[in-house]
Amino acid sequence: MENPFAHLLPSAMQILTLSGARFVLLLGIILFFGSVGGRIFQKLKIPQVVGYIVVGILLGVSGTWVLGPETVAALNPVSTIALSLIGFLVGAELKIDVIKKYGKQFVGILLGESITPFFVVGILTGGAAFVATRKLPYSVALGLLLGAICAATAPAATTDVLREYRTKGPLTTTILGIVAMDDAVALMLYAVAATISAPLLGGNGISLTAQLGAIAYDILGSVIIGLGFGFVLSLILRHTMDDDGRVLGFSLGILFLSTGICDLLGLDHMLSAMFIGFFMTNFAQKKTRPLFKLVERFTPPVYVLFFVTVGAKLNVWILTPFFALIVLLYVGGRTLGKTIGARLGARLTHAPKTVHKWLPFCLLSQAGVAIGLSIAAGNDFPDSIGPQIMLIITATTFIVQILGPICVKYGVSKAGEVGLNVTEEDIIRKSLVRDITAGNVPVCQATSYTIVNENEQIGTLIRSFTEHENMNYEVRGKDGLLTGQISLARIKDAMHIGAFAEMMPAFELMEKPSAVCTPQTPLPEAYQLFAEHDTEAICIVDAQRKPLGILEKYTVDHYIHTKIVELEHRLEQIK
Numbered sequence: 001m002e003n004p005f006a007h008l009l010p011s012a013m014q015i016l017t018l019s020g021a022r023f024v025l026l027l028g029i030i031l032f033f034g035s036v037g038g039r040i041f042q043k044l045k046i047p048q049v050v051g052y053i054v055v056g057i058l059l060g061v062s063g064t065w066v067l068g069p070e071t072v073a074a075l076n077p078v079s080t081i082a083l084s085l086i087g088f089l090v091g092a093e094l095k096i097d098v099i100k101k102y103g104k105q106f107v108g109i110l111l112g113e114s115i116t117p118f119f120v121v122g123i124l125t126g127g128a129a130f131v132a133t134r135k136l137p138y139s140v141a142l143g144l145l146l147g148a149i150c151a152a153t154a155p156a157a158t159t160d161v162l163r164e165y166r167t168k169g170p171l172t173t174t175i176l177g178i179v180a181m182d183d184a185v186a187l188m189l190y191a192v193a194a195t196i197s198a199p200l201l202g203g204n205g206i207s208l209t210a211q212l213g214a215i216a217y218d219i220l221g222s223v224i225i226g227l228g229f230g231f232v233l234s235l236i237l238r239h240t241m242d243d244d245g246r247v248l249g250f251s252l253g254i255l256f257l258s259t260g261i262c263d264l265l266g267l268d269h270m271l272s273a274m275f276i277g278f279f280m281t282n283f284a285q286k287k288t289r290p291l292f293k294l295v296e297r298f299t300p301p302v303y304v305l306f307f308v309t310v311g312a313k314l315n316v317w318i319l320t321p322f323f324a325l326i327v328l329l330y331v332g333g334r335t336l337g338k339t340i341g342a343r344l345g346a347r348l349t350h351a352p353k354t355v356h357k358w359l360p361f362c363l364l365s366q367a368g369v370a371i372g373l374s375i376a377a378g379n380d381f382p383d384s385i386g387p388q389i390m391l392i393i394t395a396t397t398f399i400v401q402i403l404g405p406i407c408v409k410y411g412v413s414k415a416g417e418v419g420l421n422v423t424e425e426d427i428i429r430k431s432l433v434r435d436i437t438a439g440n441v442p443v444c445q446a447t448s449y450t451i452v453n454e455n456e457q458i459g460t461l462i463r464s465f466t467e468h469e470n471m472n473y474e475v476r477g478k479d480g481l482l483t484g485q486i487s488l489a490r491i492k493d494a495m496h497i498g499a500f501a502e503m504m505p506a507f508e509l510m511e512k513p514s515a516v517c518t519p520q521t522p523l524p525e526a527y528q529l530f531a532e533h534d535t536e537a538i539c540i541v542d543a544q545r546k547p548l549g550i551l552e553k554y555t556v557d558h559y560i561h562t563k564i565v566e567l568e569h570r571l572e573q574i575k
Contacts, residue, residue, distance in 0.1 A: 004024035010302060013325075014136070015407055023074075023568045026067070027305070028302065029059070029066065029461045030305055030308045031301055031304055031305065033055050033059070033308075034052045034055050034056070034305070034307070034308040035304055036053075036055075036119055037051035037052060037054055037055035038051040038052050038055075038304065039051070040460050040542065041054070042164075043365065044558060046098060046405075046406060046409075047085075047165075047405035047406060047408070047409050048158070048160075048163060048164060049157050049160045049161060049162045049164075049303075050305070050308050050402055050404045050405050050535055052304055052307035052308050052310075052311065052407060053308070053310055053311035053401050053402060054306050054309020054311060054402070055308055055311065056307065056308040056309060056310060056312040056313075057311040057398075058311075059308065059311075060072065060194070060311060060312025060315075061312065061313070061315045062315050062317060062414075064192075066225070067216075067308075067309065068146075068312075068508070071312075072309050072312050072313055074113065075305065075309050076311065077478075078302065078305045078306055079306050079309060080259060080269060080355055081256070081302055082156065082255070082260070082271075082299075082302045082303060082305070082306035083156065083269065083270045083306075084255055084258070084270060084272075084273040084314070085273070085276070085295065085298075085299050085302060086155055086156050086159055086160075086258040086270065086271050086277055087155075087257070087269075087270035087271065087272070087273035087274035088255055088273040088274065088277040088295065088300070089159065089292065089295065089296060090159060090179070090180050090274050090277065091180075091273065091274035091275060091276060091277025091278040091279075091280075091281065092277040092278075092280065092281045092292045093173070093176045093281075094176070094177065094180065094274070094277075094278050094281070094282075095281055095282060096282050098173060098177075098200045099177075102170075102173060102174065102177060102543065103480075105174065105346070105349040105350075105351045105355075106174070106177040106178065106181070107347050107349075108345040108346075108349035108351075109178060109341075109342055109345035109346055109349065109351065109359065110172065110177075110178055110181055110182055110185065110345070111185070111341075111345060112340075112341035112342055112343075112344045112345030112346075112348075113178065113182065113337075113338050113341040113342040113345060113359075113360075113363055114151040114182050114185040114186065114189070114341070115185075115189075115341065116153060116337040116338070116340050116344070117150050117333065117334045117336075117338050117341060118147040118148060118150065118151055118189055118337070118339025119147065119148070119332050120147075120333045120334070120337035120338070120340070121143070121146055121147045121329075121330055121333040121337060122143035122144055122146065122147030123143065124329040124330075124331075124332070124333040125142060125146045125147075125326050125329050125333065126139045126140055126142055126143020126144070126173055127139070127143070128325060128326060128329055129142045132305065132322055132325075133197070136199075137201060137202075138201070138384070138385065139198040140197075140251075141196075141197035141200045141201050141381075141384075141385055142326075142388070144196055144197055144221075144383055145190070145193050145194065145197055145339070145377050145385065145389055146195035146326075146330055146372070146389065146392065146393075147189070148186060148190040148192070148193040148194075149166075149186065149190065149191035149279050149370050149373045149374060149389070149393060150188040150330065150333070150334040150337070150366075150370070151182060151185055151189050151363060152182060152183050152366065152370045152373065153178065153179045153182050153363050153364075154179070154181075154365040154366050154369070154370070154404070154458075155179040155180065155208055155270075156303075156306065156307075156365075157307070157365040157401060157404055157405050157408075158175060158179055158309075158362060158363075158365050158404070158405070158408050159176070159179070159182070160303060160405070160413065161408040161409055161412070162175065162176070162406045163181075163296070163407070164342060164471060165409060165412060165413075165418045165419065166416040166418070166419050166421040166422055166426070167412045167418055167419075167420065167421055168417055168419070168420035168421035168571060169354070169415065169416070169417035169420055169574045170351070170354060170355055170357050170363070170574060171352075171354050171358055171359060171411065171412060171415040171417055171574075172412065172417050172421070172487030173367035174351065174355050174359060175359070175362045175363075175408075176203065178359075179361065179363075180274060180357060183271075183369045184215075184219060186369055186370070186373065186410075187215050187218070187219075187369075188212070188309070190250055190373050190376070190377075191211035191215055192211075192212075193523070194211060194376075194380055195211060197381070197385070198381075201381055201384045201385060202384070203206070206537065207430070217265070217267075217291055218267055218268050219268070219271065221262075221265065221268070222262060222267045222268040222271040222272040222274050222275070222391040223271065223272070223445075225258055225262060225265075225267065225272045225274035225275075226258060226271065226273065226274065226275025226276045226278070226279070227275050227276075227278075227279050229254050229255075229257065229258040230273070230275060230276040230277075230279025230283070230284070231274050231279060231283075232254060233250065233251065233254040233276065233279075233280060233281065233284075234279065234280060234284035234285065236250050236254075236292060237250060237251075237284070237285075237288045238288070242282055242293055246562075247290075247294055248291075248294045248295065249293050250300060251294065251295055252295070252298065254276065255273055255295075258272050258276060259273065260272060267497050273387060273550065275372055275465050277292070279417070280292075281481065292339060294567055303440070311401075312396075312399065323388065323391060323392060323395070324395075326392055327396050327399070330392060330396050331396050331399050331400060333365060334364075334366075334396075334400075338360055338363045338364065339360035342359045342360045342363060343356055343357075343359075343360060346359060354358045354415040354416070354417075355415075357414075357415075357513035358411040358412070358414050358415045359409040359411070359413075360411075361408065361410055361411030362407065362411045362412065363406045364403060364404040364405030364407050364408075365400055365401060365405065365408070366393075366396065366397050366400045366401070366404070370393055370397065371393060371394070371397060373393075373473055374389050374390045374393035374394070377389040377390065378390045386421075401452045403495055406532075416574055417574065419567075420570060421569050422558050422563075422564075422565050422567055424561075424564060427560050427563050427564070428523045428524055428527065428560060429522075429524060431520045431522070431523040431525055431560075432519065432520055432521065432522055432523065433517055433518065433519050433520070433522075433523065433540060433551055434519035434520065434561050435559075435560060436523075436551065436555060436556055437522075438470070438559075439554075442549075443540065443549045443550065443552075443555060444519040444540045444548045444551075446548045450470055450473060450474060450549045450550045451474045451475075451476060451547045451548075451549065451550075452471075452475055452476075452486070453471050453473070453475070453476060454475050454477050454478070454483055454484075454505065454510070455505045457505060457507065469553060470498040470550060470552065471487060471488045471536070471537070471554075472485055472486065472487045472488070472536075472537035472550045472552060472553075473485060473486045473487075473507065473550065474513075474539050474540075474547035474549070474550055475507065475510045475547075476546070476547050479548055481539050481544070481545045481546055481547075482513060482516070482539055482545050482546070482547045483507070483510065484507070484510030484511055484512055484513060484551070485510060485511060485513050485537065485539055486510050486511070487511075487537065490509050490510075490511065491509065513538075513539045514533040514534075514535040514537075514538075515529040515530075515532075515533040515535060515538045515539070516538065516539045516540070516541050516545075517529060517538050517539075517540055517541075517551060518540065518541060518542065518543070519540065519542075519548065523556070526538060526551060526556065530553050536552060536553045536554070536555070537550055537551065537552045538550070538551040539551075
């Protein structure tokens with residue numbers, strides 16, 4: 001009996017051969033040096049994805065050849081997984097209420113930023129090719145195909161920057177909507193361009209009906225599979241949300257099943273994954289929504305592997321002067337076309353000013369679909385224009401993959417959306433005790449209303465309680481070191497003995513500090529101290545145990561809530 005999976009064996013054997021010799025070592029090299037590169041570029045205020053790609057270039061065919069073509073080919077499953085994860089997380093952002101609110105805006109901008117560069121790039125590259133070759137059919141075909149391919153925008157590098165800088169707002173929403181949909185426009189433009197180009201290049205005509213039928217099959221099939229798997233995942237997770245490990249296992253399992261089936265059927269696995277995320281965020285029970293955070297925690301090493309291999313594929317030494325000119329015209333024309341089209345669409349649909357002004361900076365990245373279409377051109381026109389198009393798209397991808405993420409960061413920063421996609425958990429994780437303020441005064445600054453001497457009379461503390469919001473005091477001894485703490489509840493108990501209580505010194509009422517921390521203590525550790533010692537107040541001391549203030553739980557909660565309100569207020573002001 002013939003093996004039904006025989007067509008999978010070459011890639012599988014390639015991976016097994018590589019793993020036997022050096023697969024684990026290469027994974028270690030990619031993850032380690034990719035992470036180092038990302039961190040270095042992050043320190044330079046450049047998006048970390050650029051660092052990943054640069055490391056890939058140095059390790060790949062443009063550099064040391066540590067990652068040669070065969071090795072990169074063996075790592076193709078990593079790219080497939082990464083794109084599926086990206087699609088899934090993009091789908092999570094496509095909420096129906098957002099689509100209803102921005103739907104008209106999305107469509108207007110999408111058509112503008114896709115179709116305008118089609119004409120600009122087509123005219124520039126086709127015109128330059130005619131001047132250089134004097135071959136009109138060749139030049140028209142080159143312009144049409146490059147114009148169609150340039151419409152696509154790579155979601156991977158773009159969404160990685162948005163995630164890295166925790167962006168939120170109308171510009172971020174528009175970016176996610178556009179990069180999720182403009183690949184479909186690029187596919188349709190390519191179908192038209194390929195149909196017109198075939199007779200110009202002397203080949204057999206490619207049926208437009210067949211081309212559009214294939215596109216319809218790809219899109220509809222991917223959507224149906226994605227929605228179906230999303231429904232299955234929602235049913236499974238109804239009864240497993242109490243176990244994070246199991247939730248992650250089921251989520252990744254469904255995602256990879258969808259990806260594998262789409263690859264076997266020749267469908268778009270990224271689109272399918274996007275609709276799994278779309279279904280889960282719109283139709284699944286609310287309690288299943290935390291799965292997106294779990295999946296997002298799984299993605300960083302996969303993204304490192306993906307972008308390093310993207311860089312490793314880029315060969316920057318293969319351009320002739322003519323093709324270098326075409327590359328420059330392609331990049332310049334695509335940038336100009338995206339800018340004009342995006343701003344025209346934003347103006348016609350009355351999009352917010354931030355979208356109109358800064359969206360063009362966020363649509364420059366190019367990768368997966370553009371490279372895929374260039375490969376399709378290589379297959380459709382192998383003896384004429386195909387190899388040249390593959391060369392041009394490879395070179396332009398190198399340029400825009402480096403510049404694109406930097407421009408995305410610039411755009412969202414200028415729009416004021418960086419750091420707005422923050423939760424209470426994010427604020428807690430990134431804060432120290434010294435960051436907490438009470439009445440705009442850091443709690444770790446020594447003040448007369450949080451620190452008292454051990455001989456100070458209780459009557460003084462009672463009057464202080466009427467003037468300040470704090471409910472606890474630190475008590476210091478004659479040596480200036482912490483000796484205890486006093487709570488309002490403790491003073492209330494003492495008042496039962498009458499007016500004499502006001503004459504009592506602080507040391508007679510103080511208790512041993514239940515817990516202490518320093519200004520450098522991370523806030524998560526402070527919350528852990530609150531829970532472990534069942535207390536509402538923690539004494540803050542320096543390295544010599546000198547009291548610096550009191551950390552009260554309600555003050556911390558109020559600080560965090562205030563930060564969230566400030567972020568929401570900033571978000572409302574973005575226009």
